[in-house]
């Protein structure tokens with residue numbers, strides 16, 4: 001039988017119950033007792049089994065908060081020339097994807113503390129994503145929306161692996177509203193960096209950019225496809241990073257990038273909108289990176305043989321850029337880390353390379369220079 005609590009023990013017990021984070025000093029002041037007597041009473045409560053332990057409240061300021069898509073990716077590759085209007089024999093594969101989730105996994109594997117904020121259904125697709133992601137990121141802030149399907153991306157490929165059609169069911173991300181994110185204001189206001197993909201609705205991205213400005217937090221925007229470029233916030237002033245590919249920049253500015261001068265001009269256009277650092281990747285042609293202090297650099301792509309799967313190369317690039325920037329590297333090294341991580345990801349059949357770690361990326365950078 002448990003021993004009864006004394007009157008003072010009961011008072012302290014009630015105060016701790018109301019506020020589990022109350023300090024001994026605060027208890028002492030509230031009850032007009034000395035701090036050592038509070039300590040004695042607390043050990044009495046512990047001995048009696050009324051207090052089981054003390055929780056550590058972690059300062060989450062080191063978290064990178066990734067906001068956006070967590071999809072189930074399905075790949076269907078036809079075995080013979082594709083024929084419309086009939087059934088085609090295929091080989092199928094499924095894996096976890098979604099730009100924000102892919103970046104969160106890359107950063108988690110690189111040893112950073114990461115939280116993913118997304119919306120999902122209460123279905124088996126989410127269980128699969130959760131199981132594959134949980135080792136690399138916190139998933140406590142995921143909003144489960146009953147009746148909605150978890151996001152999915154389905155690619156139908158021809159016999160050489162070229163895309164015939166991709167089908168994107170991303171409706172659930174309409175639930176990533178400013179109201180949903182307001183509930184995460186503590187997490188967001190302490191974030192080491194906010195990374196948002198354009199699966200989020202425009203008003204959410206506008207809210208995040210304003211929030212980042214108000215709380216002086218760096219924010220990186222990552223487009224996911226050309227059609228979603230109309231979600232780019234109207235006011236880009238003070239955005240820390242925008243990492244786009246050629247198509248997305250062409251769509252946004254309604255231009256064509258056919259040579260290095262046009263490529264540079266597009267970077268200058270982004271910088272003139274007030275973004276601090278910009279990247280435009282261009283497949284095999286590499287990437288151009290720029291900011292107002294260091295200028296514009298071209299980082300050629302790394303010659304990559306034995307490409308197994310192109311999915312995730314862009315996300316690997318973006319992740320290594322954010323990681324190297326947070327580690328204080330200069331623009332050239334940042335771009336190089338991006339190119340190296342993308343090249344190694346192309347040689348992996350996984351969307352996020354399974355051998356990625358901070359030490360491995362460092363080794364790859366030394367090998368490929």
Ligand SMILES: Nc1ncnc2c1ncn2[C@@H]1O[C@H](COP(=O)(O)OP(=O)(O)O)[C@@H](O)[C@H]1O
Pocket residue numbers: 245246281282283284285286287300301302303304312313314315317338339342343346
């Ligand atoms: N065929 C390739 N060979 C070597 N590197 C590549 C190749 N394709 C892409 N990359 C690397 O991946 C980066 C992103 O590729 P890109 O196709 O521009 O992005 P996304 O996949 O987002 O469309 C490039 O800047 C380059 O470093």
Ligand SMILES: O=c1[nH]cc([C@@H]2O[C@H](COP(=O)(O)O)[C@@H](O)[C@H]2O)c(=O)[nH]1
Pocket residue numbers: 069071072073096097098099100102152153168170199224225310311312313314315351
């Ligand atoms: O509208 C979207 N399309 C595609 C993706 C994701 O983008 C990744 C494919 O990237 P890439 O296009 O770089 O291969 C996949 O994991 C897919 O889930 C996404 O988040 N949103």
